[in-house]
Amino acid sequence: MRLTTKGRFAVTAMLDVALHGSAGPVTLSAIAERQKISLAYLEQLFCKLRRSGLVESVRGPGGGYTLGRAPERLAVADIMLAVDEPIDATQCRGRENCHDDRRCMTHGLWAGLNDCILAYLQSVTLAELVRQQRTSPCEVAVLHDERPPRAAAQA
Amino acid sequence: MRLTTKGRFAVTAMLDVALHGSAGPVTLSAIAERQKISLAYLEQLFCKLRRSGLVESVRGPGGGYTLGRAPERLAVADIMLAVDEPIDATQCRGRENCHDDRRCMTHGLWAGLNDCILAYLQSVTLAELVRQQRTSPCEVAVLHDERPPRAAAQA
DNA sequence: CCATTTCCCGAGTTTTTTACTCGACTATTG
DNA sequence: CAATAGTCGAGTAAAAAACTCGGGAAATGG
Numbered sequence: 001m002r003l004t005t006k007g008r009f010a011v012t013a014m015l016d017v018a019l020h021g022s023a024g025p026v027t028l029s030a031i032a033e034r035q036k037i038s039l040a041y042l043e044q045l046f047c048k049l050r051r052s053g054l055v056e057s058v059r060g061p062g063g064g065y066t067l068g069r070a071p072e073r074l075a076v077a078d079i080m081l082a083v084d085e086p087i088d089a090t091q092c093r094g095r096e097n098c099h100d101d102r103r104c105m106t107h108g109l110w111a112g113l114n115d116c117i118l119a120y121l122q123s124v125t126l127a128e129l130v131r132q133q134r135t136s137p138c139e140v141a142v143l144h145d146e147r148p149p150r151a152a153a154q155a
Numbered sequence: 156m157r158l159t160t161k162g163r164f165a166v167t168a169m170l171d172v173a174l175h176g177s178a179g180p181v182t183l184s185a186i187a188e189r190q191k192i193s194l195a196y197l198e199q200l201f202c203k204l205r206r207s208g209l210v211e212s213v214r215g216p217g218g219g220y221t222l223g224r225a226p227e228r229l230a231v232a233d234i235m236l237a238v239d240e241p242i243d244a245t246q247c248r249g250r251e252n253c254h255d256d257r258r259c260m261t262h263g264l265w266a267g268l269n270d271c272i273l274a275y276l277q278s279v280t281l282a283e284l285v286r287q288q289r290t291s292p293c294e295v296a297v298l299h300d301e302r303p304p305r306a307a308a309q310a
Numbered sequence: 311c312c313a314t315t316t317c318c319c320g321a322g323t324t325t326t327t328t329a330c331t332c333g334a335c336t337a338t339t340g
Numbered sequence: 341c342a343a344t345a346g347t348c349g350a351g352t353a354a355a356a357a358a359c360t361c362g363g364g365a366a367a368t369g370g
Contacts, residue, residue, distance in 0.1 A: 027316070050317095059317050061315045214336080
């Protein structure tokens with residue numbers, strides 16, 4: 001799983017669609033305006049999102065994009081995988097990284113990390129992000145069930 | 156947490172030291188030979204590892220590097236952080252990514268991911284990698300107590 | 311039909327990051 | 341003193357990431 005700003009932008013844009021999509025399709029220009037992402041770049045991202053079925057498009061005036069399925073069934077991992085194709089952390093298939101024919105010594109480590117990251121991103125859905133955004137528009141709380149760090153830094 | 160091949164190389168090199176360090180310091184040339192990493196590059200990596208106290212150096216003939224502390228107390232995360240300085244996944248402190256003064260909508264998401272990755276890498280020690288390498292030199296099993304991801308994405 | 315809006319698409323270009331090298335230097339051993 | 345090894349800062353080259361461009365094609369409304 002690759003972690004790039006491209007993936008971040010894609011998640012942000014999808015969240016924007018989820019947030020503003022109740023009154024029909026959302027145009028890329030609107031997203032570009034609200035999220036301060038260039039239109040040309042958004043087009044590129046949504047091309048991939050559409051091919052993965054995460055959004056559906058409507059052409060012509062009044063057109064735009066809508067979510068391809070219910071936000072409850074749309075995980076962050078889906079979005080990241082759609083725009084930033086796979087690439088796993090191991091990267092040692094036949095490369096000189098692992099010098100002999102056997103797998104490199106740390107192969108299992110990176111494979112495990114992959115699973116860990118994927119599991120996390122799969123556990124967060126767009127619906128959760130939307131809910132969180134609505135309930136705390138200003139004071140953004142931590143996501144997930146993550147407990148606040150107990151023992152604050154200052155007394 | 157940044158995930159680069161630099162970090163991977165560093166972990167591999169450290170594992171080499173752990174594996175061959177019983178008979179005194181390990182030279183970079185030896186590591187370069189065994190792991191097929193250029194000597195000049197290793198020098199750069201070990202410079203940082205030494206400054207973080209993860210290894211100790213002995214100069215002159217017969218010199219080389221030894222682990223800075225017991226492999227049980229040396230986590231993979233320590234190594235990665237030493238060579239690939241911090242950088243967390245959020246990256247939205249005052250950047251236009253989050254366009255207003257409030258934190259961007261997905262801030263909590265990335266912060267959570269950070270924690271997840273860090274926790275994983277902190278849970279794996281050099282000692283575990285050594286043990287695993289010794290017990291299954293060929294058929295590398297999965298690391299950790301990692302359960303297979305339940306409920307695969309596709310049917 | 312025309313003009314406008316909006317998505318569609320492939321092929322660039324630019325910038326940033328990563329990976330990796332070089333050359334000169336210092337400490338230690340025998 | 342000569343050989344071995346680590347120390348250090350700067351510099352370069354390659355790859356990847358981020359982002360742009362320009363021309364299209366479908367839908368809508370007049």
